[in-house]
Amino acid sequence: MKRRYYSMKEDIIRVQNDTLLAISAAEDARALDEARVASLGKKGALTALSMGMKDVPQEQKGEVGALLNAARTEITAALEQKQQALEEAADRAALAGIDPTLPARFLPTGGLHPLTLLRERAVGILRRMGFALADGPEIEDEFHCFDALNTPADHPARNVKDTFYFDSGKLLRTHTSSVQVRMMEKNVAPLRIIAPGTAYRRDEIDSTHLSAFHQLEGLYVDRDVSLPDLKGTLEAFLRELFGSQTEVRFRPHFFPFTEPSFEIDVKLEVKGQAPRWIEVAGCGMVDPAVFEAVCQSRKDRSFDPNEVTGFAFGMGLERLAMIQWGIRDIRLLIENDVRFLRQFA
Numbered sequence: 001m002k003r004r005y006y007s008m009k010e011d012i013i014r015v016q017n018d019t020l021l022a023i024s025a026a027e028d029a030r031a032l033d034e035a036r037v038a039s040l041g042k043k044g045a046l047t048a049l050s051m052g053m054k055d056v057p058q059e060q061k062g063e064v065g066a067l068l069n070a071a072r073t074e075i076t077a078a079l080e081q082k083q084q085a086l087e088e089a090a091d092r093a094a095l096a097g098i099d100p101t102l103p104a105r106f107l108p109t110g111g112l113h114p115l116t117l118l119r120e121r122a123v124g125i126l127r128r129m130g131f132a133l134a135d136g137p138e139i140e141d142e143f144h145c146f147d148a149l150n151t152p153a154d155h156p157a158r159n160v161k162d163t164f165y166f167d168s169g170k171l172l173r174t175h176t177s178s179v180q181v182r183m184m185e186k187n188v189a190p191l192r193i194i195a196p197g198t199a200y201r202r203d204e205i206d207s208t209h210l211s212a213f214h215q216l217e218g219l220y221v222d223r224d225v226s227l228p229d230l231k232g233t234l235e236a237f238l239r240e241l242f243g244s245q246t247e248v249r250f251r252p253h254f255f256p257f258t259e260p261s262f263e264i265d266v267k268l269e270v271k272g273q274a275p276r277w278i279e280v281a282g283c284g285m286v287d288p289a290v291f292e293a294v295c296q297s298r299k300d301r302s303f304d305p306n307e308v309t310g311f312a313f314g315m316g317l318e319r320l321a322m323i324q325w326g327i328r329d330i331r332l333l334i335e336n337d338v339r340f341l342r343q344f345a
Protein backbone atom coordinates (compact mmCIF):
# COMPACT_ATOMS: atom_id res chain seq x y z
CA MET A 1 0.00 0.00 0.00
CA LYS A 2 2.74 2.38 0.97
CA ARG A 3 4.67 1.72 -2.26
CA ARG A 4 1.67 2.39 -4.37
CA TYR A 5 1.10 5.68 -2.62
CA TYR A 6 4.71 6.77 -3.19
CA SER A 7 4.67 5.72 -6.82
CA MET A 8 1.36 7.61 -7.30
CA LYS A 9 2.94 10.82 -6.02
CA GLU A 10 5.92 10.32 -8.27
CA ASP A 11 3.69 9.50 -11.21
CA ILE A 12 1.72 12.69 -10.74
CA ILE A 13 4.85 14.79 -10.63
CA ARG A 14 6.28 13.00 -13.65
CA VAL A 15 3.12 13.48 -15.71
CA GLN A 16 2.99 17.10 -14.66
CA ASN A 17 6.61 17.72 -15.68
CA ASP A 18 6.33 15.81 -18.94
CA THR A 19 3.19 17.71 -19.87
CA LEU A 20 4.65 21.11 -19.01
CA LEU A 21 7.67 20.24 -21.16
CA ALA A 22 5.45 19.19 -24.07
CA ILE A 23 3.46 22.41 -23.72
CA SER A 24 6.49 24.61 -23.77
CA ALA A 25 7.89 22.70 -26.77
CA ALA A 26 4.63 22.98 -28.78
CA GLU A 27 5.17 25.10 -31.86
CA ASP A 28 1.60 25.28 -33.10
CA ALA A 29 -2.00 24.82 -32.01
CA ARG A 30 -1.99 21.20 -33.07
CA ALA A 31 1.01 20.23 -30.96
CA LEU A 32 -0.50 22.09 -28.04
CA ASP A 33 -3.77 20.22 -28.40
CA GLU A 34 -1.91 16.93 -28.50
CA ALA A 35 -0.22 17.80 -25.18
CA ARG A 36 -3.62 18.64 -23.71
CA VAL A 37 -5.21 15.39 -24.87
CA ALA A 38 -2.23 13.33 -23.69
CA SER A 39 -2.63 14.62 -20.13
CA LEU A 40 -6.18 15.90 -19.55
CA GLY A 41 -8.02 14.02 -22.33
CA LYS A 42 -10.39 11.13 -21.65
CA LYS A 43 -7.53 8.69 -21.99
CA GLY A 44 -4.89 11.15 -20.80
CA ALA A 45 -2.17 10.34 -18.27
CA LEU A 46 -3.47 12.64 -15.54
CA THR A 47 -7.00 11.44 -16.08
CA ALA A 48 -5.80 7.86 -15.64
CA LEU A 49 -4.06 8.83 -12.40
CA SER A 50 -7.23 10.51 -11.13
CA MET A 51 -9.07 7.27 -11.67
CA GLY A 52 -6.46 5.56 -9.44
CA MET A 53 -7.64 7.73 -6.53
CA LYS A 54 -10.14 5.10 -5.51
CA ASP A 55 -7.27 2.76 -4.55
CA VAL A 56 -5.43 5.34 -2.41
CA PRO A 57 -5.81 4.63 1.35
CA GLN A 58 -8.29 6.85 3.03
CA GLU A 59 -5.75 8.72 5.19
CA GLN A 60 -3.65 9.65 2.14
CA LYS A 61 -6.45 10.61 -0.18
CA GLY A 62 -6.24 14.23 0.88
CA GLU A 63 -2.59 14.65 0.04
CA VAL A 64 -2.73 12.78 -3.27
CA GLY A 65 -5.93 14.61 -4.23
CA ALA A 66 -4.32 17.97 -3.56
CA LEU A 67 -1.32 16.96 -5.65
CA LEU A 68 -3.60 15.91 -8.52
CA ASN A 69 -5.52 19.18 -8.36
CA ALA A 70 -2.33 21.22 -8.30
CA ALA A 71 -1.04 19.34 -11.35
CA ARG A 72 -4.29 19.92 -13.23
CA THR A 73 -4.31 23.62 -12.34
CA GLU A 74 -0.75 24.12 -13.45
CA ILE A 75 -1.20 22.24 -16.70
CA THR A 76 -4.41 24.15 -17.49
CA ALA A 77 -2.72 27.49 -16.82
CA ALA A 78 0.28 26.54 -18.94
CA LEU A 79 -2.03 25.48 -21.79
CA GLU A 80 -3.84 28.83 -21.70
CA GLN A 81 -0.64 30.80 -21.55
CA LYS A 82 0.87 28.93 -24.43
CA GLN A 83 -2.26 29.25 -26.54
CA GLN A 84 -2.23 33.00 -26.04
CA ALA A 85 1.45 33.16 -26.92
CA LEU A 86 0.85 31.15 -30.11
CA GLU A 87 -2.04 33.44 -31.12
CA GLU A 88 0.03 36.53 -30.52
CA ALA A 89 2.85 35.08 -32.59
CA ALA A 90 0.36 34.31 -35.39
CA ASP A 91 -0.95 37.89 -35.26
CA ARG A 92 2.56 39.26 -35.43
CA ALA A 93 3.32 37.02 -38.38
CA ALA A 94 0.17 38.19 -40.17
CA LEU A 95 1.23 41.81 -39.70
CA ALA A 96 4.81 41.21 -40.86
CA GLY A 97 5.69 43.75 -43.54
CA ILE A 98 2.68 45.95 -42.71
CA ASP A 99 3.24 49.34 -41.15
CA PRO A 100 0.34 49.89 -38.74
CA THR A 101 1.46 53.46 -38.07
CA LEU A 102 0.61 54.56 -41.65
CA PRO A 103 -2.36 56.98 -41.75
CA ALA A 104 -5.69 55.33 -42.71
CA ARG A 105 -6.86 55.47 -46.27
CA PHE A 106 -9.56 58.11 -46.94
CA LEU A 107 -12.98 56.51 -47.33
CA PRO A 108 -15.38 58.96 -48.95
CA THR A 109 -18.87 58.92 -47.42
CA GLY A 110 -21.97 60.06 -49.24
CA GLY A 111 -24.66 62.49 -48.17
CA LEU A 112 -28.35 62.81 -48.82
CA HIS A 113 -29.53 64.59 -51.98
CA PRO A 114 -31.17 67.97 -51.29
CA LEU A 115 -34.47 66.67 -52.64
CA THR A 116 -34.33 63.76 -50.21
CA LEU A 117 -33.47 66.11 -47.35
CA LEU A 118 -36.40 68.32 -48.22
CA ARG A 119 -38.84 65.45 -48.67
CA GLU A 120 -37.84 63.94 -45.34
CA ARG A 121 -38.35 67.25 -43.57
CA ALA A 122 -41.72 67.90 -45.21
CA VAL A 123 -42.93 64.36 -44.56
CA GLY A 124 -41.69 64.56 -40.96
CA ILE A 125 -43.66 67.72 -40.26
CA LEU A 126 -46.87 66.38 -41.81
CA ARG A 127 -46.59 63.04 -40.06
CA ARG A 128 -46.32 64.82 -36.73
CA MET A 129 -49.56 66.58 -37.69
CA GLY A 130 -51.27 63.19 -38.11
CA PHE A 131 -50.92 62.44 -41.82
CA ALA A 132 -49.98 58.88 -42.79
CA LEU A 133 -47.75 58.01 -45.73
CA ALA A 134 -49.49 56.69 -48.84
CA ASP A 135 -48.32 55.49 -52.21
CA GLY A 136 -49.67 54.77 -55.67
CA PRO A 137 -48.45 53.60 -59.09
CA GLU A 138 -46.49 55.89 -61.41
CA ILE A 139 -48.00 54.12 -64.42
CA GLU A 140 -51.61 55.17 -64.02
CA ASP A 141 -54.89 54.90 -65.87
CA GLU A 142 -56.97 57.81 -67.04
CA PHE A 143 -59.63 57.14 -64.44
CA HIS A 144 -57.35 57.68 -61.43
CA CYS A 145 -55.29 60.47 -62.98
CA PHE A 146 -58.10 62.46 -64.62
CA ASP A 147 -61.70 61.22 -64.72
CA ALA A 148 -62.14 60.58 -61.00
CA LEU A 149 -60.47 63.94 -60.39
CA ASN A 150 -63.18 65.69 -62.36
CA THR A 151 -60.84 66.50 -65.23
CA PRO A 152 -62.82 66.53 -68.47
CA ALA A 153 -61.70 64.72 -71.64
CA ASP A 154 -60.87 67.99 -73.39
CA HIS A 155 -58.63 69.27 -70.56
CA PRO A 156 -55.17 70.22 -71.90
CA ALA A 157 -53.42 67.92 -69.39
CA ARG A 158 -55.00 64.98 -71.20
CA ASN A 159 -53.38 65.94 -74.49
CA VAL A 160 -50.75 63.56 -75.88
CA LYS A 161 -48.53 66.60 -76.27
CA ASP A 162 -48.51 67.16 -72.51
CA THR A 163 -48.62 63.63 -71.11
CA PHE A 164 -46.64 60.43 -71.73
CA TYR A 165 -49.18 57.84 -72.91
CA PHE A 166 -48.51 54.15 -73.47
CA ASP A 167 -50.07 52.27 -76.41
CA SER A 168 -52.24 50.47 -73.86
CA GLY A 169 -53.91 53.76 -72.99
CA LYS A 170 -52.16 53.93 -69.63
CA LEU A 171 -49.99 56.95 -68.85
CA LEU A 172 -47.23 58.24 -66.60
CA ARG A 173 -49.09 60.09 -63.85
CA THR A 174 -48.98 63.85 -64.37
CA HIS A 175 -49.49 64.50 -60.66
CA THR A 176 -49.64 62.63 -57.38
CA SER A 177 -53.32 63.56 -56.98
CA SER A 178 -54.18 60.11 -58.38
CA VAL A 179 -53.14 58.68 -54.99
CA GLN A 180 -56.07 60.58 -53.41
CA VAL A 181 -58.50 58.53 -55.47
CA ARG A 182 -56.74 55.24 -54.83
CA MET A 183 -56.68 55.85 -51.07
CA MET A 184 -60.37 56.76 -50.96
CA GLU A 185 -61.19 53.60 -52.92
CA LYS A 186 -59.46 51.44 -50.29
CA ASN A 187 -60.23 53.27 -47.01
CA VAL A 188 -63.01 55.08 -45.22
CA ALA A 189 -63.11 58.44 -43.48
CA PRO A 190 -61.48 59.81 -41.43
CA LEU A 191 -58.61 59.72 -43.89
CA ARG A 192 -55.43 61.74 -43.51
CA ILE A 193 -52.71 60.87 -46.02
CA ILE A 194 -49.68 62.34 -47.69
CA ALA A 195 -48.15 60.89 -50.84
CA PRO A 196 -44.71 62.01 -51.95
CA GLY A 197 -43.74 60.69 -55.38
CA THR A 198 -42.62 61.20 -58.94
CA ALA A 199 -44.80 62.80 -61.62
CA TYR A 200 -44.19 63.14 -65.36
CA ARG A 201 -45.02 65.74 -67.99
CA ARG A 202 -43.90 66.27 -71.57
CA ASP A 203 -42.27 69.57 -70.72
CA GLU A 204 -39.19 70.97 -72.40
CA ILE A 205 -36.42 70.83 -69.82
CA ASP A 206 -35.22 74.29 -68.83
CA SER A 207 -34.13 76.08 -65.68
CA THR A 208 -37.55 75.64 -64.04
CA HIS A 209 -38.96 72.48 -65.69
CA LEU A 210 -38.11 68.79 -65.70
CA SER A 211 -40.09 66.04 -67.44
CA ALA A 212 -39.78 63.83 -64.36
CA PHE A 213 -40.19 65.70 -61.08
CA HIS A 214 -41.50 65.20 -57.57
CA GLN A 215 -44.64 66.21 -55.77
CA LEU A 216 -46.10 65.85 -52.33
CA GLU A 217 -49.84 65.30 -52.21
CA GLY A 218 -52.05 65.60 -49.15
CA LEU A 219 -55.66 64.70 -48.42
CA TYR A 220 -57.82 65.01 -45.34
CA VAL A 221 -61.40 63.72 -45.39
CA ASP A 222 -63.75 63.57 -42.43
CA ARG A 223 -67.05 64.97 -41.25
CA ASP A 224 -67.05 68.77 -41.04
CA VAL A 225 -63.61 69.44 -42.49
CA SER A 226 -63.68 73.09 -43.44
CA LEU A 227 -61.64 75.80 -45.11
CA PRO A 228 -60.15 77.03 -41.80
CA ASP A 229 -58.78 73.51 -41.27
CA LEU A 230 -57.09 73.72 -44.65
CA LYS A 231 -55.64 77.16 -43.96
CA GLY A 232 -54.48 76.38 -40.45
CA THR A 233 -52.85 73.10 -41.45
CA LEU A 234 -50.97 74.46 -44.44
CA GLU A 235 -49.92 77.68 -42.71
CA ALA A 236 -48.51 75.68 -39.82
CA PHE A 237 -46.75 73.35 -42.21
CA LEU A 238 -45.15 76.14 -44.26
CA ARG A 239 -44.07 78.09 -41.16
CA GLU A 240 -42.43 74.99 -39.79
CA LEU A 241 -40.67 74.45 -43.11
CA PHE A 242 -39.59 78.00 -43.89
CA GLY A 243 -39.53 79.65 -40.45
CA SER A 244 -42.12 80.73 -37.88
CA GLN A 245 -42.32 84.31 -39.17
CA THR A 246 -43.11 83.29 -42.77
CA GLU A 247 -46.10 85.13 -44.27
CA VAL A 248 -48.52 82.85 -46.11
CA ARG A 249 -51.31 83.88 -48.48
CA PHE A 250 -54.07 81.96 -50.26
CA ARG A 251 -54.86 83.21 -53.77
CA PRO A 252 -58.08 82.03 -55.46
CA HIS A 253 -57.31 79.70 -58.36
CA PHE A 254 -58.90 76.83 -60.28
CA PHE A 255 -58.31 73.10 -60.09
CA PRO A 256 -60.90 70.65 -61.47
CA PHE A 257 -60.76 68.48 -58.31
CA THR A 258 -61.23 71.18 -55.66
CA GLU A 259 -63.83 73.86 -55.08
CA PRO A 260 -62.94 76.45 -53.97
CA SER A 261 -59.30 76.20 -55.04
CA PHE A 262 -56.27 78.26 -54.10
CA GLU A 263 -52.66 78.71 -54.86
CA ILE A 264 -50.52 79.30 -51.79
CA ASP A 265 -47.74 81.89 -51.79
CA VAL A 266 -45.14 82.45 -49.12
CA LYS A 267 -43.26 85.72 -48.72
CA LEU A 268 -39.65 84.80 -48.65
CA GLU A 269 -36.25 86.20 -49.13
CA VAL A 270 -34.51 83.82 -51.52
CA LYS A 271 -30.77 84.18 -50.98
CA GLY A 272 -29.51 87.45 -52.38
CA GLN A 273 -32.94 88.71 -53.48
CA ALA A 274 -35.48 91.14 -52.00
CA PRO A 275 -38.41 89.41 -50.20
CA ARG A 276 -41.20 88.50 -52.62
CA TRP A 277 -44.30 86.30 -52.84
CA ILE A 278 -43.47 82.86 -54.20
CA GLU A 279 -46.06 80.25 -55.18
CA VAL A 280 -45.44 76.97 -53.37
CA ALA A 281 -48.56 74.82 -53.56
CA GLY A 282 -52.05 74.25 -54.89
CA CYS A 283 -54.93 73.34 -52.62
CA GLY A 284 -58.66 73.43 -52.09
CA MET A 285 -61.74 71.77 -50.70
CA VAL A 286 -62.33 68.39 -52.37
CA ASP A 287 -64.91 68.84 -55.14
CA PRO A 288 -68.13 66.83 -54.48
CA ALA A 289 -67.72 65.41 -58.00
CA VAL A 290 -64.53 63.65 -56.83
CA PHE A 291 -66.40 62.07 -53.89
CA GLU A 292 -69.15 60.95 -56.29
CA ALA A 293 -66.59 59.32 -58.62
CA VAL A 294 -65.06 57.50 -55.66
CA CYS A 295 -68.49 56.30 -54.47
CA GLN A 296 -69.26 54.95 -57.94
CA SER A 297 -65.92 53.18 -58.13
CA ARG A 298 -66.38 51.67 -54.63
CA LYS A 299 -70.03 50.89 -55.27
CA ASP A 300 -70.98 52.28 -51.86
CA ARG A 301 -71.70 55.65 -50.25
CA SER A 302 -68.69 55.81 -47.87
CA PHE A 303 -67.67 59.15 -49.36
CA ASP A 304 -71.11 60.61 -49.80
CA PRO A 305 -70.47 64.35 -50.34
CA ASN A 306 -73.49 65.08 -48.13
CA GLU A 307 -71.75 63.29 -45.27
CA VAL A 308 -68.05 64.08 -45.64
CA THR A 309 -65.91 67.00 -46.69
CA GLY A 310 -62.20 67.30 -47.17
CA PHE A 311 -59.25 69.33 -48.26
CA ALA A 312 -56.39 68.46 -50.57
CA PHE A 313 -53.07 69.99 -51.48
CA GLY A 314 -50.16 69.34 -53.77
CA MET A 315 -46.73 70.86 -54.06
CA GLY A 316 -43.60 70.48 -56.14
CA LEU A 317 -40.65 69.27 -54.13
CA GLU A 318 -38.00 70.60 -56.55
CA ARG A 319 -39.57 73.99 -56.23
CA LEU A 320 -39.53 73.86 -52.43
CA ALA A 321 -35.86 72.80 -52.48
CA MET A 322 -34.99 75.63 -54.86
CA ILE A 323 -36.67 78.14 -52.57
CA GLN A 324 -35.16 76.67 -49.44
CA TRP A 325 -31.58 76.84 -50.67
CA GLY A 326 -31.75 79.58 -53.30
CA ILE A 327 -31.06 77.15 -56.16
CA ARG A 328 -31.47 79.05 -59.44
CA ASP A 329 -31.57 76.17 -61.93
CA ILE A 330 -33.70 73.05 -61.40
CA ARG A 331 -31.31 71.01 -63.58
CA LEU A 332 -28.71 71.15 -60.81
CA LEU A 333 -30.97 68.72 -58.95
CA ILE A 334 -30.58 65.97 -61.58
CA GLU A 335 -27.07 66.48 -62.90
CA ASN A 336 -25.40 64.82 -59.90
CA ASP A 337 -22.45 67.17 -60.00
CA VAL A 338 -20.67 66.43 -56.72
CA ARG A 339 -19.42 70.02 -56.49
CA PHE A 340 -23.07 71.02 -56.13
CA LEU A 341 -24.25 68.07 -54.04
CA ARG A 342 -21.36 68.25 -51.57
CA GLN A 343 -22.79 71.48 -50.17
CA PHE A 344 -25.70 69.54 -48.66
CA ALA A 345 -23.74 66.60 -47.23
Ligand code: DAH
Pocket residue numbers: 174175176177217218255257258281282283284311312313314315
Ligand atom coordinates in the same frame (compact mmCIF):
# COMPACT_ATOMS: atom_id res chain seq x y z
N1 DAH B 1 -52.25 68.25 -58.83
C1 DAH B 1 -51.90 69.68 -58.88
C2 DAH B 1 -50.73 69.89 -59.83
O1 DAH B 1 -50.10 68.96 -60.21
C3 DAH B 1 -51.53 70.17 -57.52
C4 DAH B 1 -52.71 70.19 -56.61
C5 DAH B 1 -53.52 71.29 -56.52
C6 DAH B 1 -53.00 69.11 -55.83
C7 DAH B 1 -54.61 71.35 -55.71
C8 DAH B 1 -54.10 69.12 -54.98
C9 DAH B 1 -54.90 70.26 -54.93
O2 DAH B 1 -54.42 68.11 -54.22
O3 DAH B 1 -55.97 70.27 -54.12
O4 DAH B 1 -50.48 71.01 -60.19
